[in-house]
Amino acid sequence: xxxxxxxxxxxxxxxxxxxxxxxxxxxxxxxxxxxxxxxxxxxxxxxxxxxxxxxxxxxxxxxxxxxxxxxxxxxxxxxxxxxxxxxxxxxxxxxxxxxxxxxxxxxxxxxxxxxxxxxxxxxxxxxxxxxxxxxxxxxxxxxxxxxxxxxxxxxxxxxxxxxxxxxxxxxxxxxxxxxxxxxxxxxxxxxxxxxxxxxxxxxxxxxxxxxxxxxxxxxxxxxxxxxxxxxxxxxxxxxxxxxxxxxxxxxxxxxxxxxxxxxxxxxxxxxxxxxxxxxxxxxxxxxxxxxxxxxxxxxxxxxxxxxxxxxxxxxxxxxxxxxxxxxxxxxxxxxxxxxxxxxxxxxxxxxxxxxxxxxxxxxxxxxxxxxxxxxxxxxxxxxxxxxxxxxxxxxxxxxxxxxxxxxxxxxxxxxxxxxxxxxxxxxxxxxxxxxxxxxxxxxxxxxxxxxxxxxxxxxxxxxxxxxxxxxxxxxxxxxxxxxxxxxxxxxxxxxxxxxxxxxxxxxxxxxxxxxxxxxxxxxxxxxxxxxxxxxxxxxxxxxxxxxx
Amino acid sequence: xxxxxxxxxxxxxxxxxxxxxxxxxxxxxxxxxxxxxxxxxxxxxxxxxxxxxxxxxxxxxxxxxxxxxxxxxxxxxxxxxxxxxxxxxxxxxxxxxxxxxxxxxxxxxxxxxxxxxxxxxxxxxxxxxxxxxxxxxxxxxxxxxxxxxxxxxxxxxxxxxxxxxxxxxxxxxxxxxxxxxxxxxxxxxxxxxxxxxxxxxxxxxxxxxxxxxxxxxxxxxxxxxxxxxxxxxxxxxxxxxxxxxxxxxxxxxxxxxxxxxxxxxxxxxxxxxxxxxxxxxxxxxxxxxxx
Ligand code: HEM
Numbered sequence: 001x002x003x004x005x006x007x008x009x010x011x012x013x014x015x016x017x018x019x020x021x022x023x024x025x026x027x028x029x030x031x032x033x034x035x036x037x038x039x040x041x042x043x044x045x046x047x048x049x050x051x052x053x054x055x056x057x058x059x060x061x062x063x064x065x066x067x068x069x070x071x072x073x074x075x076x077x078x079x080x081x082x083x084x085x086x087x088x089x090x091x092x093x094x095x096x097x098x099x100x101x102x103x104x105x106x107x108x109x110x111x112x113x114x115x116x117x118x119x120x121x122x123x124x125x126x127x128x129x130x131x132x133x134x135x136x137x138x139x140x141x142x143x144x145x146x147x148x149x150x151x152x153x154x155x156x157x158x159x160x161x162x163x164x165x166x167x168x169x170x171x172x173x174x175x176x177x178x179x180x181x182x183x184x185x186x187x188x189x190x191x192x193x194x195x196x197x198x199x200x201x202x203x204x205x206x207x208x209x210x211x212x213x214x215x216x217x218x219x220x221x222x223x224x225x226x227x228x229x230x231x232x233x234x235x236x237x238x239x240x241x242x243x244x245x246x247x248x249x250x251x252x253x254x255x256x257x258x259x260x261x262x263x264x265x266x267x268x269x270x271x272x273x274x275x276x277x278x279x280x281x282x283x284x285x286x287x288x289x290x291x292x293x294x295x296x297x298x299x300x301x302x303x304x305x306x307x308x309x310x311x312x313x314x315x316x317x318x319x320x321x322x323x324x325x326x327x328x329x330x331x332x333x334x335x336x337x338x339x340x341x342x343x344x345x346x347x348x349x350x351x352x353x354x355x356x357x358x359x360x361x362x363x364x365x366x367x368x369x370x371x372x373x374x375x376x377x378x379x380x381x382x383x384x385x386x387x388x389x390x391x392x393x394x395x396x397x398x399x400x401x402x403x404x405x406x407x408x409x410x411x412x413x414x415x416x417x418x419x420x421x422x423x424x425x426x427x428x429x430x431x432x433x434x435x436x437x438x439x440x441x442x443x444x445x446x447x448x449x450x451x452x453x454x455x456x457x458x459x460x461x462x463x464x465x466x467x468x469x470x471x472x473x474x475x476x477x478x479x480x481x482x483x484x485x486x487x488x489x490x491x492x493x494x495x496x497x498x499x500x501x502x503x504x505x506x507x508x509x510x511x512x513x514x515x516x517x518x519x520x521x522x523x524x525x526x527x528x529x530x531x532x533x534x535x536x537x538x539x540x541x542x543x544x545x546x547x548x
Numbered sequence: 549x550x551x552x553x554x555x556x557x558x559x560x561x562x563x564x565x566x567x568x569x570x571x572x573x574x575x576x577x578x579x580x581x582x583x584x585x586x587x588x589x590x591x592x593x594x595x596x597x598x599x600x601x602x603x604x605x606x607x608x609x610x611x612x613x614x615x616x617x618x619x620x621x622x623x624x625x626x627x628x629x630x631x632x633x634x635x636x637x638x639x640x641x642x643x644x645x646x647x648x649x650x651x652x653x654x655x656x657x658x659x660x661x662x663x664x665x666x667x668x669x670x671x672x673x674x675x676x677x678x679x680x681x682x683x684x685x686x687x688x689x690x691x692x693x694x695x696x697x698x699x700x701x702x703x704x705x706x707x708x709x710x711x712x713x714x715x716x717x718x719x720x721x722x723x724x725x726x727x728x729x730x731x732x733x734x735x736x737x738x739x740x741x742x743x744x745x746x747x748x749x750x751x752x753x754x755x756x757x758x759x760x761x762x763x764x765x766x767x768x769x770x771x772x773x774x775x776x777x778x779x780x781x782x783x784x785x786x787x788x789x790x791x792x793x794x795x796x797x798x799x800x801x802x803x804x805x806x807x808x809x810x811x812x813x814x815x816x817x818x819x820x821x822x823x824x825x826x827x828x829x830x831x832x833x834x835x836x837x838x839x
Contacts, residue, residue, distance in 0.1 A: 015799055058800040065793035066811070069786045069818075076782040076826065083778050111777050228772070279676040308769040319772035467772040474774065481761050488757060492750055520799070521743050 013057035056129035075110035146196035158516035198496035207487030218476030228469035238266030261314030322465030339364025402431030559611035566604035573597035574655035631669030637701030688766035702752030707816035709745035790815035
């Protein structure tokens with residue numbers, strides 16, 4: 001062990017006295033960090049130093065922490081683009097003025113906004129500026145002998161005396177053995193003993209703060225390699241993991257196509273289970289199971305996908321996030337030739353899976369035809385005459401349509417949303433408010449007015465909404481979180497204590513004097529050191545003595 | 549199955565009744581302390597108040613267990629159940645601490661808070677036993693909510709002590725005199741209150757850290773991302789950061805004492821807000837109130 005005193009104790013500016021003088025019991029009470037922070041008459045260098053001290057002070061850390069908390073709150077009030085994109089577009093439609101104000105304040109993207117970023121970047125600069133010197137200092141402390149005996153012995157919170165056990169030399173050896181058995185680091189210096197325990201406290205604290213930096217660094221760098229996409233997959237269909245297969249796709253800054261491993265995923269069957277809540281009369285889902293096939297490297301395997309059990313394939317995870325019905329719709333031209341026939345995913349609107357969907361038939365008929373569909377798995381007629389569904393299972397599946405003709409707007413490239421029709425630009429032919437209702441059960445056909453053709457509800461399948469995600473930050477954040485917790489527990493469970501033993505008196509009245517000090521509040525100091533004294537004075541072997 | 553749920557509800561109300569008696573006795577004790585100077589002596593009502601609190605807690609515990617058995621799962625899947633279990637943890641933490649330290653003087657605060665919270669969840673948020681939707685069927689949910697409940701219990705007790713500290717330090721500064729404040733002589737010094745509050749809050753902070761991490765793991769399983777700034781996630785973050793600020797405040801010159809205590813109360817207000825207002829009125833993925 002290197003016997004060297006740490007030269008310049010470091011403490012962040014503003015740390016409380018009861019914590020402060022610990023690392024330098026002999027240092028003048030006013031150490032460098034206690035100099036009053038002076039403002040005026042500073043040269044540029046002093047000003048920088050002053051600003052840096054201010055930024056890395058404990059007070060600033062508190063203020064920034066509170067600021068981060070306050071700044072996060074709007075993120076729970078204003079809909080966020082990331083968490084709730086629909087909420088954002090709803091607000092845009094309902095209150096454009098408010099939308100513009102929010103947008104200019106970046107309130108829809110609180111957590112990536114300039115002002116939120118500014119606060120947490122400052123906080124982390126403060127954090128790094130705070131821990132770097134502490135790490136250096138702690139590193140020195142770890143390799144140093146325990147602190148010198150304080151000159152102001154009477155200021156120690158614990159002071160006591162014991163009679164010698166044997167000669168002075170034997171007594172000091174015994175005291176040292178007692179302290180060692182309690183895992184103190186011990187140095188004997190002539191007739192004094194210096195002992196210190198609990199370095200783990202600072203180690204844990206630093207680990208905790210470094211882990212925080214680890215989380216942020218991972219998010220900043222590994223985040224660039226992440227990607228995720230959504231895809232609605234209908235029973236009987238499959239798709240290959242490549243950019244063009246996804247309905248929506250998000251990628252990080254450093255994403256490359258080559259990152260996506262070329263596996264294929266298919267949906268064989270989707271099975272939901274529902275139970276009726278007798279008190280409310282509503283149906284609740286209790287299980288969603290998707291039977292999937294996964295083809296990777298030429299081999300195909302059957303896999304089961306459930307809500308909380310993602311599949312791990314080719315470096316990405318596949319999650320089951322949604323599901324619904326996909327009625328098979330067939331459209332024929334007047335000659336009876338099929339111009340459109342496929343399952344159309346409908347989006348469910350309520351617990352009984354009343355769903356809405358859109359069928360677009362741009363080609364094959366005399367005019368472009370768009371149909372706005374409503375699907376009822378178990379259709380019942382309400383008193384008003386409108387349909388409703390009273391069960392999420394398809395006991396009486398029924399589709400109704402509003403049929404339009406006109407330019408579907410697919411050519412100008414702005415077609416974007418497959419779930420919307422530009423109704424205001426179209427002419428309604430049938431459906432609600434036209435006197436020609438279109439209510440189809442499986443196998444039913446309806447003749448589209450003006451002799452355009454026919455539409456048939458051919459059959460019913462289901463689809464699942466999948467999210468496929470490669471999150472490059474998971475490992476780094478997970479590891480950092482583990483270190484964070486370990487550091488936190490180690491730091492909070494450990495007390496940093498110092499014990500000094502010296503010989504006092506002369507001749508026959510000689511005795512051992514014990515003094516001890518803790519860093520921070522330590523109501524257990526007296527009891528813990530008291531136990532050491534009892535063990536010292538007892539008859540047992542000092543090495544067998546358990547730790548305190 | 550629903551019979552057991554009914555008995556559980558009856559037990560919940562019984563526990564409230566017993567807590568109410570305890571509350572009355574705790575208050576009578578505080579009011580009855582007649583010290584003219586220095587420390588006052590507890591009255592004989594205090595022992596009965598503590599005994600009643602234990603009794604109420606045992607009934608409360610039974611109510612919670614029966615609810616769990618009736619539902620065939622852990623009893624913290626909706627707001628009623630969370631409230632039932634969180635108040636159980638709160639009173640449990642208080643009783644646990646009382647085995648090591650004399651914290652009987654905040655008994656009125658704790659039982660009062662428990663009665664209020666139980667009353668609100670039992671009358672406004674009660675829902676019959678229902679099965680869990682698929683997203684909630686995960687053992688991380690069990691861990692996540694369990695540590696959240698424990699953390700809440702420690703935070704609540706810490707907040708009780710911090711409020712006591714605020715009054716006490718005002719009295720010690722000579723600002724609160726007069727008959728009405730005499731009960732404060734029954735309390736320890738502001739500094740001891742602060743030290744104890746700190747230790748409880750630190751334990752609460754550790755549990756809250758676990759809550760956030762377990763929640764992130766669960767969210768990863770259920771929604772495909774471990775963190776997405778959903779409203780509930782925002783508030784868990786806010787709470788965590790506020791308590792980190794509080795922990796720093798305790799170690800900072802000029803922030804120890806009353807400012808730290810106020811920060812603690814703000815943090816606890818965020819905990820309560822997160823459970824009530826956020827659950828009921830904010831939109832998000834964590835729609836689990838069952839209402
Ligand atoms: C990202 C922001 C921060 C968070 C979330 C945070 C959190 C914490 C927590 C939870 C503790 C107590 C646990 C332990 O001792 O291990 C702690 C202690 C501490 N932090 Fe931070 N911290 C942050 C930033 C900072 C900054 C910027 C500084 C320096 C100015 C700092 C200095 C300290 C010190 C000196 C302690 C020890 C206090 C004591 O001994 O009681 N922290 N911090």
